[in-house]
Amino acid sequence: MPKKPILYFLVIIILIVIGFFIYRNLPLEITRKADITFGNNIIKNIEKYKLDYNKLPVDDDWETLKKLGFQINEVGIKPNYAIDSKGNYEIAFLKGFDAPYLIWNSIDKKWKIDFQTIFSNSVKTDLSVIKGNQILFIRPSEEKFESLKDEEGIYEVDSDFGFAIQQTMDSLRLQSKYKDLKFEVVTERFIEIKYCKNCPIKIDTDTLLYTTILTSPGKEIQIIKIIHSMGYLSAIDAFFGVK
Numbered sequence: 662m663p664k665k666p667i668l669y670f671l672v673i674i675i676l677i678v679i680g681f682f683i684y685r686n687l688p689l690e691i692t693r694k695a696d697i698t699f700g701n702n703i704i705k706n707i708e709k710y711k712l713d714y715n716k717l718p719v720d721d722d723w724e725t726l727k728k729l730g731f732q733i734n735e736v737g738i739k740p741n742y743a744i745d746s747k748g749n750y751e752i753a754f755l756k757g758f759d760a761p762y763l764i765w766n767s768i769d770k771k772w773k774i775d776f777q778t779i780f781s782n783s784v785k786t787d788l789s790v791i792k793g794n795q796i797l798f799i800r801p802s803e804e805k806f807e808s809l810k811d812e813e814g815i816y817e818v819d820s821d822f823g824f825a826i827q828q829t830m831d832s833l834r835l836q837s838k839y840k841d842l843k844f845e846v847v848t849e850r851f852i853e854i855k856y857c858k859n860c861p862i863k864i865d866t867d868t869l870l871y872t873t874i875l876t877s878p879g880k881e882i883q884i885i886k887i888i889h890s891m892g893y894l895s896a897i898d899a900f901f902g903v904k
Contacts, residue, residue, distance in 0.1 A: 689772050693763050696754050697772055700740060700765055703730040703752060717744050741867075743779045751779035755867055762868065777865050789847065791854045794901060796833070796844035796893075797874040798826040799866050805848075809870075821888050822871045829892035838903055857882050875900045 690697060706729040710718050718725045720742050723733050732739040741753045751766035761774050768778075791797065800822065801809060809815050826846065833839045847866060854862045856878040864874075873885040873893050883900050885893060897903065 689763070689774070693754075693772070696740075696763055699730075700752055700754070700763075700772070703740070704765065706730050707750065717748065717750055720744055741777075743777070745779050749779055751777060753777055777868055789849045789852045791852055791876060792856055794842050794877045795875075796829075796842060796897060797852070797876070798822075798829075798844070798846045799869050799872045799874065800826075800846055800848055801870050802848040802850075805850075805867065805870075818871055818888065821890065825889055825892050826873070829894060829897070832892065832894055833897075839897075842897070842901060842903075854882060877901060 707718065710725075710729060718729060720726075723731075723738065726738055726742065727733050731742065739754070741755050742750065743753075744750045749767045751764060753765075754763040756762065761776050763772065764775050764777065765772050766779055800819075806815075806819065830844060833842060833844055850866055852864050852866060854860055854864065854874075854876050857876050858879055858881045862882065869884065869886075871886075871888060873896075875883040875885070875897065877900070880900075883896070885896055889896075
């Protein structure tokens with residue numbers, strides 16, 4: 662191949678890499694301008710509501726939330742909205758199926774890319790409580806998957822994850838050294854892990870879809886976001902000290 666076409670090709674690749682690096686390092690106010698403008702308008706309306714009624718709008722009053730600027734669809738609202746018992750609230754743009762997300766809360770009062778930290782009191786009775794040594798495979802419910810079906814690559818991710826966890830669960834069932842370990846596929850929206858280090862921890866699984874979580878009393882939970890085609894046994898052995 663002539664040298665000039667090769668040189669042009671390399672220059673284009675370098676420019677693309679540089680452009681991508683510059684874009685990734687631009688402030689959120691530029692890269693997520695539309696979402697932030699949308700969110701700021703909702704924040705302004707929530708603060709006015711709080712002044713008028715001396716309380717926050719509840720997270721399941723969709724009629725009120727629509728009036729405050731939230732978009733309502735068949736699976737919930739956009740952006741996501743959560744409140745706690747201390748009068749704090751958080752809005753999050755749950756774009757795609759993998760956290761972290763664009764978030765603003767009334768504690769930090771700034772836009773950031775992070776994991777959700779505020780969970781509504783209204784979901785407390787619906788929490789699935791996780792105790793002891795457990796392996797959790799976080800997968801979307803049928804309803805949640807329906808809302809994600811237009812996301813690029815979702816079918817491939819779902820298939821690869823399903824294959825990986827099935828291999829892992831088959832080995833966990835068949836090998837006696839894993840008899841003391843519990844495992845399950847979690848499709849519930851909210852879970853609470855107890856007795857780990859820094860527990861209890863409440864997790865909105867919408868922020869950690871297609872993720873494997875390892876938990877054990879006294880240890881920090883381990884979150885595995887990479888989908889391993891050969892399964893997760895090596896990570897499980899290392900975390901739980903299985904030999």
